[in-house]
Amino acid sequence: MPIIVNLDVMMAKRKISLGELAKRVDITSANLSILKTNKAKAIRFSTLETICRELDCQPQDILEYVPKKE
Amino acid sequence: MPVIGRKKSILLSKIVCVVIFIFLVASIFLIPTYISLFKANTNLIEDSVLVAYIVLYASLLPAIVADYFLFRLLCSIEKEEIFVSHNVRCLRILSWCCFLIGIIYTATGYFFNTAFVIAFAAFFIFLILRVIKNVFDAAVAMKEEYDYTI
Numbered sequence: 001m002p003i004i005v006n007l008d009v010m011m012a013k014r015k016i017s018l019g020e021l022a023k024r025v026d027i028t029s030a031n032l033s034i035l036k037t038n039k040a041k042a043i044r045f046s047t048l049e050t051i052c053r054e055l056d057c058q059p060q061d062i063l064e065y066v067p068k069k070e
Numbered sequence: 071m072p073v074i075g076r077k078k079s080i081l082l083s084k085i086v087c088v089v090i091f092i093f094l095v096a097s098i099f100l101i102p103t104y105i106s107l108f109k110a111n112t113n114l115i116e117d118s119v120l121v122a123y124i125v126l127y128a129s130l131l132p133a134i135v136a137d138y139f140l141f142r143l144l145c146s147i148e149k150e151e152i153f154v155s156h157n158v159r160c161l162r163i164l165s166w167c168c169f170l171i172g173i174i175y176t177a178t179g180y181f182f183n184t185a186f187v188i189a190f191a192a193f194f195i196f197l198i199l200r201v202i203k204n205v206f207d208a209a210v211a212m213k214e215e216y217d218y219t220i
Contacts, residue, residue, distance in 0.1 A: 040218050041215050042215070043220050044220065047220050
């Protein structure tokens with residue numbers, strides 16, 4: 001998928017663990033792990049909003065568009 | 071009319087499936103009896119008897135396979151695994167079994183005209199199963215999309 005989730009980078013910058021963030025965002029660790037490992041097909045605005053609030057960042061800090069190589 | 075619960079309905083379907091399976095397996099040995107009974111009531115010529123043997127034995131295999139996959143489909147539904155790729159595979163195999171039976175009976179129509187009725191029914195069930203299979207295929211994709219929406 002050309003949309004890359006850089007959640008792990010932001011989490012490392014904020015020094016927050018997966019379990020801790022999952023608790024704060026109020027989603028399961030399994031779901032957050034799907035997001036972190038780029039397996040997610042979509043992200044709800046509400047989830048993105050909570051993640052941005054908890055990590056004190058902008059959506060572009062988490063999501064990145066990388067064009068597919070032809 | 072009494073409404074039976076989902077679990078009881080699945081159990082009933084499974085029991086019917088097992089009964090049909092036993093009947094189909096028993097038919098391997100009982101086909102000569104069926105044919106002699108049929109022969110006694112009609113004026114079958116010897117060539118037609120041979121065709122009847124070939125047709126019944128040839129259609130027995132897809133029928134057993136179809137019954138087995140129907141049972142597996144029911145087991146899957148019982149485990150609450152509805153929109154999974156395994157069920158799509160079961161439906162695909164079921165539909166091709168019906169298609170095969172349809173082909174066998176179409177070829178038999180030359181000897182027994184009534185075989186066309188069975189062939190038509192088999193092709194119609196094949197078509198219905200293909201539609202259901204396509205619906206399940208789309209549902210599996212939608213479920214995956216939903217499951218991976220965080």
